[in-house]
Amino acid sequence: MAEPAVTQDEKKEEEEQKVVDEGIEVGISRLTEARIEQVINQVLNTETGARLKTYVNTCIHCGLCSEACHYYMSHDKDPKWSPVGKVKQTLWEMIRKKGRVSPDFMRRAVEIAQTECNLCRRCLQFCPFGIDIAYLISMVRRICHKLGITPLYIQDTAHSHSVTMNQMWVKGDEWPDTLQWQEEEARGEFPTLRIPLEKEGADIMYSVIAPEPKFQAQLIYQAAAIMEVAGVDWTMPADMGWDNSDMAMFTGDNEIMGRVKRTHFELAARLRVKRIVMGECGHAFRSVYDTGNRWLGWSHPPIPIVHAIDFYWELLKDNRIPIKEKYPEPVTLHDPCNVIRGGGLMEKARYVAHALCETVVEMHPNREYNYCCCAGGGVINCGPPYKLKRVKSNRVKAEQLMDAKARGAKVIISPCHNCHSGLKDIKNYYDLHMDIKFFGDIIYQIMEKPE
Amino acid sequence: MHDLYQFVSGPLAWVAFILFVGGSLYRMIAMLVEVKKKEPFIFTYMSLKYSLRSIVHWMTPFATYNWRRKPVLTVVTFAFHICLFVSPIFLLAHVTLWDESWDISWWTLPDGVADVMTLIVIAGCVFFLLRRLTQPEVQFVTFPSDYFILAIVAAPFVTGFLAYHQWFGYPMVMVLHVLAGEVMLVAIPFTRLSHMIYSPFTRAYMGSEFGVIRKSKDF
Incomplete structure (x- = not known):
């Protein structure tokens, strides 16, 4: 599926096209300065506490986080892309002006927080004080979410989570259908293969992100093949909660994040599995292992979460996959x-x-x-x-x-x-x-x- | 002049030390109380082992990835901070004052060494100033207050150096030196110099998060 190589001229031309994001523009058009002030102060005064304040007061403006950031390094070290530079252009200004910032300021703030930072946490390792810059940017996202100016595409996936408990608007019947289809396909190659649906008491519940059934069904086929060859006692759920992904976590929509994660863990609890093994996905791991579970008040995942890397390591170490x-x-x-x-x-x-x-x-x-x-x-x-x-x-x-x-x-x-x-x-x-x-x-x- | 000196080194010194100690304790306790009230989960993740792992690494030159990447800055910042703490505490002239007022004394630095350490602090301030002025990534996030706190830190050392060498206007320089020292003490809890109070806590929390949850290094 290689795309044709792009010439330099074409690249330049593309660059000059200005990005217009309907989600942001429509949201901005509805904003008033009073509303912005109210939301910023609500988030800063009631949803955050000593952590945010201490991070802001401790930062000595040394710029040592800059070279951690791939945006900064890729833009010839232009300081507006540095981690602290992004905090300066968003949160510091909101705090300094006590929330009295303009809709235009918020347009730029949401662009920075949602499209110019991956929350990759590399800068956390570079800061001599251990300031959680990703958390600060997350709070900007939270404010943008509450103001209704989140970019259109990711807001759509958050809506999908809210309605279907999966990221890609996969409908109730499409999910077991897809699993059945992959099982049938795979049985051509592995005659005894099953994708066991809703098997209570299995060792493992296998969970994936919604793009897999949506357009990468072969990954489910492959996972089933590996489970079959390794002789794993596993199951996949038929009901909502099978999707471990979480874009609400990244839009600052913590309430939806909590609902999605709770559904996921409750599903595993209903199936009485010992562990949840997840496919090769990073953000879903962050959501079930680090962020979502903690937002719900579980200090650690209530049911052990095993990432695919960890699971393959186990299988290979025990020689359960003949190569x-x-x-x-x-x-x-x-x-x-x-x-x-x-x-x-x-x-x-x-x-x-x-x-x-x-x-x-x-x-x-x-x-x-x-x-x-x-x-x-x-x-x-x-x-x-x-x-x-x-x-x-x-x-x-x-x-x-x-x-x-x-x-x-x-x-x-x-x-x-x-x-x-x-x-x-x-x-x-x-x-x-x-x-x-x-x-x-x-x-x-x-x-x-x-x- | 003598009365003025008596005033700055007497009542004003009391005020400065009370504000410094009281203010620092207040900032620290206020932070912990707010954590307890609004984000008590933070305590759940605190781990002594990983807090110390993080703090020790960042307090050791070249023990972290970023310190290794920035050798010049690392040498300067460590030399600066060590001299900033050690020279005023172990200066003979300062210990003599403690001895006269409270009848307590401790080991002191030879004057020549203290003199060099003072110069290191001043040179460090110049280095940080030049960094702010010339490095775009630092300049971009620099506010007037950053120059101000740098000046607050430099002042006691510049005046102290001049007072020790008695190059000009000794009594006046001495008064300024005492005043500058008091301003710095008071500034610690109430400006971003408070990183002195907060950094062990932020470091400990990040170290704990990385050690307990993320199982990787924060240094």
Whole structure:
């Protein structure tokens, strides 16, 4: 599905097109200064506390977070893209003016918070004081959400979560239909394969993000194949809550986030499974493991959450997936922020990569210091209007990939959906000619299958 | 002049120390009370082990990724902060004052060493000033208050240096030195110099979040 290479002129032309986001514009047109002031002060005075105040008072304006940010690095170190620069242009100004900012100010604020920061938390590791800049930007998103000026595309997915409890408007019957369809397909290759629906007491509930049934059903096929070959006692739910994804978390719509996560955990509790294993997705992991569960008051997930990397690590370590031969092409491994910096799976990801592939070429920097893909944090979900900015804002990732390619890597492994899509756009824009795969793609390709 | 000196080093010094200690305690306690009231979950995640892991790494030169990336700044900021703390506390002239007033004393620095440390603090202030003026990423987030707090920190050391060498107007410089020191003490709890009070807490929380939940490094 490679897109044609774009010439320099075409690129420039695209750049000059001004982004008009209907979600933002319509929202802005309804705003009054009084309303803005009221909402900002409501969020700052009642929803936040000592944490936000202390972060703002402790920041010494040293700029040491700047070089953590791929936006800043990709825009020739223009300070308006630095983490603290973005806080200055949004939250500091709101606090300084006690909420008395204009609708035009809010237009720029929402653009910064939703499309110029991935909440990747790399700058948290760079700040000498440990100021949670991602939290500060999240609060700007929260204010924008309450003002109704969230970008159109991501607001639509939040609406979908609200109505269907999944991200992609997948209807009640489409979901089990898709699973049944994939089961049938897979039985051609694995005659005894089942996708067990609603099996109470299974060891594992397998959950995915809604784009999988919507347009990547082969990933469900592959997961079923791996479960079959490894002999896992698993189930998939038939009811709402099967989707572990969460764009409401990224629009600042905490109430919807809470509803979606509660449904997910209650579903697993109803099925009395021991653990929830999730597909290769980063933001969903953040939502069920870090953010959503805590918003609901569970200090840790009430039912253990196992990311696909962790699960494959278990299976490979116990020799439960027989491998024909290792994947021959040299690969490079992308470290998704939400499961590496946010979940500590860096060494397990490497174990899996080395167990599956002949040659693994490291990108630099790597592990928890890796650069973000620039798609996460809901940025790619703000849709096509922002695609060009997104790829241009991650030239450093392209350089990282180019360097890995120069040292022989032909394939990028990206164990996260958002990273997968984001890196695909980057490789196309910068003409990198590399393939991108999930771990699941590679496992499916090289494992022993019945004759 | 003598009366003025008596005033700044007597009653005003009391006021300064009370505001410094009282203000710092107030800021710290007010923060903890508000956390308890509005965000008590923060205490749930605090871990002594990971708090210390984080604090120790950031208090050790070159022990963190960002310190290693910025060797010059790292050397300057560590030298600056160490001298900023050590030289006033262990200066012979200061300890003599404690001794005279309260009959307590402790180990002191040789005067030559204290003199060099004072120069390091002043040089550090110049470095930070130049950084603010020349580095775009710092300039962009610089406010007049940033220059102001830098001046507050530099003043006691510049006047102290002049007073020690008695180059001109000793009595007046001495009064200014005492005043500058008092202004700095009072400024600590009430300006962004409060990072001295808050940073152990912000560091500890971030260290705990990264250690307990994210299982990765925050340094």
